[in-house]
Amino acid sequence: AQSVAQPEDQVNVAEGNPLTVKCTYSVSGNPYLFWYVQYPNRGLQFLLKYITGDNLVKGSYGFEAEFNKSQTSFHLKKPSALVSDSALYFCAVRDHSNYQLIWGAGTKLIIKP
């Protein structure tokens, strides 16, 4: 069965430190992976996606994600966290059978000043 796991419900990082939000996936066929961010009382905003090519994908707001096929992971990273990065982050993978996105449960990122 195809699935996405975000093993951490919450990640706490001090401002200025690097951050990582973890995502692992299970999918048949080539993985097409996405990260979205949701600020309070807002819809989801697209951050970045991996389709093919370079394993390091750069996205919006200074975020990047590293695709690791052997570990079936697609972790979201940022070299220096900002308080304004505090939000809910979702990882998703495309289901090839119906083209829909399979979503992780979300990780709450808290950046402390």
Place this chain on the structure above:
Amino acid sequence: KAGVTQTPRYLIKTRGQQVTLSCSPISGHRSVSWYQQTPGQGLQFLFEYFSETQRNKGNFPGRFSGRQFSNSRSEMNVSTLELGDSALYLCASSLVGTGTQETQYFGPGTRLLVL
């Protein structure tokens, strides 16, 4: 380009009532998907419409229905509301929905509270 818009942004209803939510996709986008987001269940897929036809459906009861118009605008309807229907309802649009590289773009959501 204008983004995905959803109306209304907030709704308060009572049990047993019905509600209709509206979504206007990004211009040129023909696929519209609906999601329910709750703290306990996360993001759950409701259904997807393309060319006025429901193409995919999630695991929700028949009280949840939707439709799409020729201009790609979509509505979803929930009949006989239950307390558990309180949630943020998100609409997302994409070009045709079947492109592997396609990105879904989300609206701000409609917050429904059922009392």
